[in-house]
Amino acid sequence: MTPIQETANAVSMLFPVALCWLYSQYAVTANMYTFCLTIGTTLHFPASFAYHVYCSCSSDIYTAEVIKKIDISMIYISSIFYAFATSRSISYTIGCLLYTLFAIWFLVQQKGLGIHKMKRAASVGVCVILYTTPIAFLGNTVMYKYVIGSFASASTVYIIRPFGGWSHTVFHILLAVFQYYILCAANI
């Protein structure tokens, strides 16, 4: 990706964060669970922003990998907040926390992130399954379909890259849509 595309990747990560804070501040149905999602999303933002900014101005792959590992670790950590927000269960959240700790330990052991890209994607996918499934189990099947549909759309753009070097920016924007439906699911 070009430096300008990586800069766009960094800036577009503001969309999900801004959406969460606007929702927390102004939605009449905002509650402690939507605030929990806001905290999780905000915690992840600095690492993701730093990774894309770094990639926009440096070709040092080693440092980029270190920042990427921090970025992915923060995705795991934010998933714990998401799991609590969607399940509203302390015991379920603790179960997700145990998985997260294992996933971070596994990530730290990895040498060369490019080689393990599929394993990494799969373990992040497990996190998404863990924090979205409770939406269906709590009976909110309509919102669950929106959540899964929006995540599938974002994932498709991430994998197929239909917009070339701009696909990752579009992926971030679609994540904001996914974020919106998770917020809606958490306030019911």
Ligand SMILES: [Zn+2]
């Ligand atoms: Zn990204």
